Amino acid sequence: MADTLFLILSVLTVATALLVVLNKNAVNAAMFLLLSLVGLASLFVLLDAPLLAFVLILVYAGAVVALFLFIIMLLDTTPGSFKAFKPMTITASALGAALLALGLWSLTQRAVLPLAPAVVPVPTMKNYAELLFTTYLLPVQVVGFMLLIAMLGVIVLSKKYAVTEDAK
Protein backbone atom coordinates (compact mmCIF):
# COMPACT_ATOMS: atom_id res chain seq x y z
CA MET A 1 0.00 0.00 0.00
CA ALA A 2 2.63 2.49 1.11
CA ASP A 3 4.88 1.39 -1.76
CA THR A 4 2.24 2.01 -4.43
CA LEU A 5 1.43 5.35 -2.85
CA PHE A 6 5.11 6.28 -2.83
CA LEU A 7 5.40 5.50 -6.54
CA ILE A 8 2.29 7.47 -7.50
CA LEU A 9 3.15 10.46 -5.33
CA SER A 10 6.79 10.67 -6.33
CA VAL A 11 5.87 10.51 -10.02
CA LEU A 12 3.27 13.24 -9.46
CA THR A 13 5.76 15.43 -7.60
CA VAL A 14 8.59 15.04 -10.09
CA ALA A 15 6.38 15.38 -13.19
CA THR A 16 4.73 18.57 -11.97
CA ALA A 17 8.13 19.93 -10.92
CA LEU A 18 9.32 19.33 -14.48
CA LEU A 19 6.27 21.16 -15.78
CA VAL A 20 7.11 24.14 -13.53
CA VAL A 21 10.41 24.42 -15.36
CA LEU A 22 9.17 23.70 -18.87
CA ASN A 23 5.99 25.79 -18.87
CA LYS A 24 6.40 29.11 -20.63
CA ASN A 25 3.58 30.85 -18.83
CA ALA A 26 4.52 32.02 -15.33
CA VAL A 27 0.96 31.62 -13.99
CA ASN A 28 0.81 28.00 -15.16
CA ALA A 29 4.23 27.41 -13.62
CA ALA A 30 2.91 28.65 -10.27
CA MET A 31 -0.10 26.34 -10.56
CA PHE A 32 2.14 23.36 -11.26
CA LEU A 33 4.30 24.39 -8.30
CA LEU A 34 1.11 24.13 -6.23
CA LEU A 35 0.49 20.58 -7.50
CA SER A 36 4.08 19.64 -6.82
CA LEU A 37 3.70 20.95 -3.27
CA VAL A 38 0.62 18.81 -2.74
CA GLY A 39 2.58 15.76 -3.91
CA LEU A 40 5.45 16.65 -1.58
CA ALA A 41 3.06 17.13 1.35
CA SER A 42 1.61 13.68 0.65
CA LEU A 43 5.14 12.25 0.68
CA PHE A 44 5.58 13.88 4.10
CA VAL A 45 2.43 12.09 5.27
CA LEU A 46 3.92 8.87 3.95
CA LEU A 47 7.01 9.60 6.06
CA ASP A 48 4.88 9.85 9.23
CA ALA A 49 5.06 13.63 9.42
CA PRO A 50 1.45 14.73 8.89
CA LEU A 51 1.92 17.90 10.91
CA LEU A 52 4.72 19.04 8.61
CA ALA A 53 2.49 18.25 5.63
CA PHE A 54 -0.18 20.53 7.09
CA VAL A 55 2.33 23.28 7.70
CA LEU A 56 3.71 22.88 4.19
CA ILE A 57 0.25 23.21 2.65
CA LEU A 58 -0.63 26.14 4.90
CA VAL A 59 2.56 28.10 4.42
CA TYR A 60 3.43 27.25 0.82
CA ALA A 61 0.10 26.60 -0.89
CA GLY A 62 -1.70 29.16 1.24
CA ALA A 63 0.79 31.98 1.38
CA VAL A 64 3.80 31.54 -0.88
CA VAL A 65 2.09 30.46 -4.11
CA ALA A 66 -0.66 33.03 -3.57
CA LEU A 67 2.04 35.68 -3.15
CA PHE A 68 3.77 34.46 -6.31
CA LEU A 69 0.52 34.63 -8.29
CA PHE A 70 -0.18 38.09 -6.91
CA ILE A 71 3.24 39.37 -7.97
CA ILE A 72 2.99 37.71 -11.41
CA MET A 73 -0.34 39.43 -12.05
CA LEU A 74 1.01 42.71 -10.67
CA LEU A 75 4.07 42.74 -12.90
CA ASP A 76 2.16 41.50 -15.96
CA THR A 77 5.02 39.54 -17.49
CA THR A 78 4.53 38.19 -20.96
CA PRO A 79 5.16 34.47 -21.58
CA GLY A 80 8.91 34.24 -21.96
CA SER A 81 11.25 32.05 -23.92
CA PHE A 82 14.11 29.89 -22.73
CA LYS A 83 17.74 30.87 -22.64
CA ALA A 84 19.78 29.83 -25.63
CA PHE A 85 22.19 27.07 -24.77
CA LYS A 86 25.83 28.03 -24.82
CA PRO A 87 28.55 25.35 -25.07
CA MET A 88 29.67 26.29 -21.55
CA THR A 89 26.16 25.71 -20.17
CA ILE A 90 25.89 22.33 -21.88
CA THR A 91 29.29 21.24 -20.55
CA ALA A 92 28.43 22.38 -17.02
CA SER A 93 25.03 20.67 -17.15
CA ALA A 94 26.47 17.40 -18.43
CA LEU A 95 29.15 17.48 -15.73
CA GLY A 96 26.55 18.21 -13.05
CA ALA A 97 24.27 15.42 -14.27
CA ALA A 98 27.18 12.96 -14.33
CA LEU A 99 28.15 13.92 -10.77
CA LEU A 100 24.55 13.54 -9.60
CA ALA A 101 24.25 10.12 -11.26
CA LEU A 102 27.55 9.05 -9.67
CA GLY A 103 26.38 10.25 -6.27
CA LEU A 104 23.08 8.39 -6.57
CA TRP A 105 24.83 5.26 -7.78
CA SER A 106 27.27 5.27 -4.87
CA LEU A 107 24.38 5.96 -2.50
CA THR A 108 22.36 2.97 -3.64
CA GLN A 109 25.30 0.62 -4.10
CA ARG A 110 27.73 1.39 -1.32
CA ALA A 111 26.08 3.38 1.45
CA VAL A 112 25.04 1.64 4.66
CA LEU A 113 21.70 3.24 5.37
CA PRO A 114 19.47 2.52 8.35
CA LEU A 115 16.35 0.46 7.77
CA ALA A 116 13.07 1.88 9.00
CA PRO A 117 13.08 1.32 12.76
CA ALA A 118 10.09 -0.57 14.09
CA VAL A 119 9.37 1.89 16.87
CA VAL A 120 9.20 5.48 15.70
CA PRO A 121 8.52 8.55 17.82
CA VAL A 122 5.23 9.49 16.23
CA PRO A 123 5.36 13.21 15.52
CA THR A 124 2.32 14.41 17.34
CA MET A 125 1.73 18.01 18.32
CA LYS A 126 2.82 17.16 21.87
CA ASN A 127 6.17 15.72 20.80
CA TYR A 128 6.86 18.73 18.60
CA ALA A 129 5.92 21.15 21.35
CA GLU A 130 8.15 19.34 23.81
CA LEU A 131 11.13 19.67 21.49
CA LEU A 132 10.36 23.23 20.42
CA PHE A 133 9.96 24.53 23.96
CA THR A 134 12.86 22.69 25.57
CA THR A 135 15.76 21.79 23.26
CA TYR A 136 15.03 24.33 20.57
CA LEU A 137 13.75 27.22 22.68
CA LEU A 138 16.44 29.66 21.57
CA PRO A 139 16.05 28.91 17.82
CA VAL A 140 12.29 29.45 18.12
CA GLN A 141 12.84 32.92 19.54
CA VAL A 142 15.50 33.73 16.97
CA VAL A 143 13.09 32.66 14.21
CA GLY A 144 10.44 34.92 15.74
CA PHE A 145 12.78 37.89 15.55
CA MET A 146 13.76 36.84 12.05
CA LEU A 147 10.13 37.06 10.95
CA LEU A 148 9.83 40.51 12.51
CA ILE A 149 12.98 41.66 10.71
CA ALA A 150 11.70 40.21 7.42
CA MET A 151 8.41 42.07 7.85
CA LEU A 152 10.22 45.35 8.50
CA GLY A 153 12.49 44.68 5.54
CA VAL A 154 9.57 44.10 3.20
CA ILE A 155 7.91 47.31 4.35
CA VAL A 156 11.10 49.30 3.79
CA LEU A 157 11.71 47.66 0.39
CA SER A 158 8.23 48.18 -0.99
CA LYS A 159 7.71 51.70 0.31
CA LYS A 160 7.78 54.44 -2.26
CA TYR A 161 10.13 57.17 -1.15
CA ALA A 162 9.08 60.65 -2.14
CA VAL A 163 11.80 63.23 -2.62
CA THR A 164 11.40 65.77 0.15
CA GLU A 165 12.00 69.48 -0.14
CA ASP A 166 15.19 69.29 1.97
CA ALA A 167 16.76 66.76 -0.33
CA LYS A 168 16.21 68.97 -3.32
Add this chain to the structure above:
Amino acid sequence: MIPLLATAPVYGLPSYLFVSALLFAIGFFGVLLRKNTLVIYMCLELMLLASTLALVAFSRFNGTLDGNVFVFFILTIAAAEVAVGLAIIVALFRHRHTVQVEELNQLKH
Protein backbone atom coordinates in the same frame (compact mmCIF):
# COMPACT_ATOMS: atom_id res chain seq x y z
CA MET B 1 -1.58 6.41 15.10
CA ILE B 2 0.11 3.58 13.19
CA PRO B 3 3.37 4.41 11.39
CA LEU B 4 2.70 3.83 7.72
CA LEU B 5 6.15 2.55 6.91
CA ALA B 6 6.55 0.13 9.81
CA THR B 7 6.06 -2.97 7.66
CA ALA B 8 9.38 -3.27 5.80
CA PRO B 9 8.87 -0.95 2.83
CA VAL B 10 10.33 -1.77 -0.56
CA TYR B 11 11.07 1.90 -1.12
CA GLY B 12 13.31 2.86 1.75
CA LEU B 13 15.60 5.79 2.39
CA PRO B 14 17.50 5.57 -0.94
CA SER B 15 14.25 5.95 -2.89
CA TYR B 16 13.30 9.09 -0.99
CA LEU B 17 16.79 10.47 -1.45
CA PHE B 18 16.50 9.69 -5.15
CA VAL B 19 13.26 11.67 -5.45
CA SER B 20 14.82 14.48 -3.44
CA ALA B 21 17.91 14.58 -5.68
CA LEU B 22 15.72 14.51 -8.78
CA LEU B 23 13.63 17.44 -7.51
CA PHE B 24 16.79 19.37 -6.67
CA ALA B 25 18.19 18.70 -10.12
CA ILE B 26 14.96 19.85 -11.77
CA GLY B 27 15.00 23.04 -9.72
CA PHE B 28 18.63 23.68 -10.63
CA PHE B 29 17.87 23.01 -14.29
CA GLY B 30 15.09 25.58 -14.09
CA VAL B 31 17.43 28.18 -12.62
CA LEU B 32 19.82 27.61 -15.52
CA LEU B 33 17.15 27.52 -18.21
CA ARG B 34 14.61 30.20 -17.44
CA LYS B 35 14.81 33.94 -18.09
CA ASN B 36 11.98 35.19 -15.92
CA THR B 37 13.20 36.14 -12.44
CA LEU B 38 9.91 35.03 -10.87
CA VAL B 39 10.14 31.54 -12.39
CA ILE B 40 13.79 31.31 -11.33
CA TYR B 41 12.64 32.13 -7.81
CA MET B 42 10.03 29.37 -7.99
CA CYS B 43 12.74 26.92 -9.04
CA LEU B 44 14.83 28.04 -6.06
CA GLU B 45 11.87 27.20 -3.83
CA LEU B 46 11.69 23.80 -5.48
CA MET B 47 15.34 23.17 -4.60
CA LEU B 48 14.68 24.17 -0.99
CA LEU B 49 11.72 21.81 -0.79
CA ALA B 50 13.79 18.97 -2.21
CA SER B 51 16.26 19.43 0.64
CA THR B 52 13.44 19.38 3.18
CA LEU B 53 12.22 16.07 1.75
CA ALA B 54 15.69 14.60 2.28
CA LEU B 55 15.73 15.91 5.86
CA VAL B 56 12.33 14.44 6.70
CA ALA B 57 13.31 11.10 5.16
CA PHE B 58 16.57 10.96 7.15
CA SER B 59 14.73 11.89 10.31
CA ARG B 60 12.09 9.22 9.74
CA PHE B 61 14.57 6.46 8.98
CA ASN B 62 16.77 7.29 11.95
CA GLY B 63 13.82 7.27 14.33
CA THR B 64 14.30 10.83 15.61
CA LEU B 65 12.25 13.99 15.47
CA ASP B 66 15.07 16.50 15.20
CA GLY B 67 15.03 16.52 11.41
CA ASN B 68 11.32 17.28 11.44
CA VAL B 69 11.84 20.20 13.80
CA PHE B 70 14.61 21.44 11.53
CA VAL B 71 12.20 21.36 8.58
CA PHE B 72 9.78 23.35 10.73
CA PHE B 73 12.39 26.09 11.03
CA ILE B 74 13.24 25.87 7.34
CA LEU B 75 9.59 26.42 6.40
CA THR B 76 9.40 29.48 8.66
CA ILE B 77 12.56 30.99 7.23
CA ALA B 78 11.43 30.13 3.68
CA ALA B 79 8.20 32.07 4.17
CA ALA B 80 10.18 35.13 5.30
CA GLU B 81 12.64 34.66 2.46
CA VAL B 82 9.89 34.53 -0.17
CA ALA B 83 8.33 37.73 1.15
CA VAL B 84 11.64 39.60 1.07
CA GLY B 85 12.64 38.17 -2.31
CA LEU B 86 9.38 39.12 -3.97
CA ALA B 87 9.61 42.61 -2.45
CA ILE B 88 13.07 42.92 -4.00
CA ILE B 89 11.71 41.76 -7.39
CA VAL B 90 8.91 44.35 -7.21
CA ALA B 91 11.43 47.07 -6.31
CA LEU B 92 13.59 45.92 -9.22
CA PHE B 93 10.62 46.07 -11.57
CA ARG B 94 9.88 49.61 -10.44
CA HIS B 95 13.41 50.67 -11.28
CA ARG B 96 14.03 48.76 -14.50
CA HIS B 97 10.53 47.88 -15.79
CA THR B 98 11.59 44.33 -16.56
CA VAL B 99 12.11 41.04 -14.73
CA GLN B 100 13.97 39.25 -17.51
CA VAL B 101 17.45 38.36 -16.27
CA GLU B 102 19.15 39.14 -19.56
CA GLU B 103 18.06 42.75 -19.40
CA LEU B 104 19.18 43.11 -15.80
CA ASN B 105 22.84 43.66 -16.64
CA GLN B 106 23.53 47.09 -15.21
CA LEU B 107 26.51 45.85 -13.21
CA LYS B 108 28.11 44.68 -16.47
CA HIS B 109 28.25 48.09 -18.11
